Amino acid sequence: MNKILYFVLCVLLISCKTEKKEAKPTSENSTVEVYEFNTLELLLNKKDNKTYVINFWATWCAPCVKELPYFQEIHDEYKNKNVEVILVSLDFPDKLDSNLIPFIKKNSIQPKVILLDAPNENEWIPKIDESWSGAIPATIIYNKNKRSFYEQSFTREELINELEKFI
């Protein structure tokens, strides 16, 4: 039975691969903006009055998907407290139309989603945080006074506790 399942999965994967869809830049219908690292970097260093919660995730990353509802929740609950949640997807750019956008629609993801299309990870990973090994999920919470980086999954309580330290 497992073998059959696996075979089906492989066929699915292969059929995805051969589609070779091009990553599109933001179009009117798209819910995702595609950023290079330099553009993303600006978002990581703002000096305004907001607290930013920036979560690195991907649709194929099970622990990331599991904690997404908590990020949705703080997006809703902390809007009035000047908190902005940004979800930075590390899905492969050729899966933008086939995976990422359908996932966002299906799960009614409300926070801003950015697809980071940045090869040469060895250069940009340390710029996000020196300590980051590159594993996801990972999250930055920062404002103009304070900054923390988390290479971990959050429970709902952990995320809210961390965020409260910034407010």
Add this chain to the structure above:
Amino acid sequence: MKKLQLFLLLSTVTLIFAFVKPSTNNEGYKVGDIATDFSLKNVDGSMVSMSNFENANGFIVIFTCNTCPYSVAYEDRIIALDKKYKNLGYPVIAINPNDPEVQSGDSFDLMKVRANEKGFTFPYLLDEGQKIYPQYGATRTPHVFVLQKVEDGLKVEYIGAIDDSSRDANAVKTKYTENAVDALLNGEVISEPNTKAIGCSIKVKS
């Protein structure tokens, strides 16, 4: 008085254990450390240790798995690494660090299926009980550790990524792991002994 002594002793022990306890952001090996050998179950049913490879001068140990898209994207390149460097004394040993109870696609049975389908030319081991990956300090799949045999044991010479283009094998500019092994083969200094890449977190029970 005895109670106080006991209390102090217990507190000390507790304190020591509080710090000794392997933390989730484990430190692991750094370049220059001596790596532990292991005895782990291979997809062919045998137990594999690095000490079995008498003719090897070192190893390319890669923590990888069935389910991570980054690992899958690298499968062909891992096979190529093994084919190229096995004969030069640096065979690949792949280790799946994930707990199959958390990530069912990484079960031992499915590891066998994947190894068979892809024609893995190297051992593909399960880190049963997840005792090995924390010692190495692997945090993601794929995560490479190049080891060299020295008098004291197996010295860690390189930690990091396979190359600089996980998503597209045709866009690779720098082959970090190959450069590291080539440097060892030529008796040169490894120019980039630590590199980083995006990968899947290692799956453990929460």
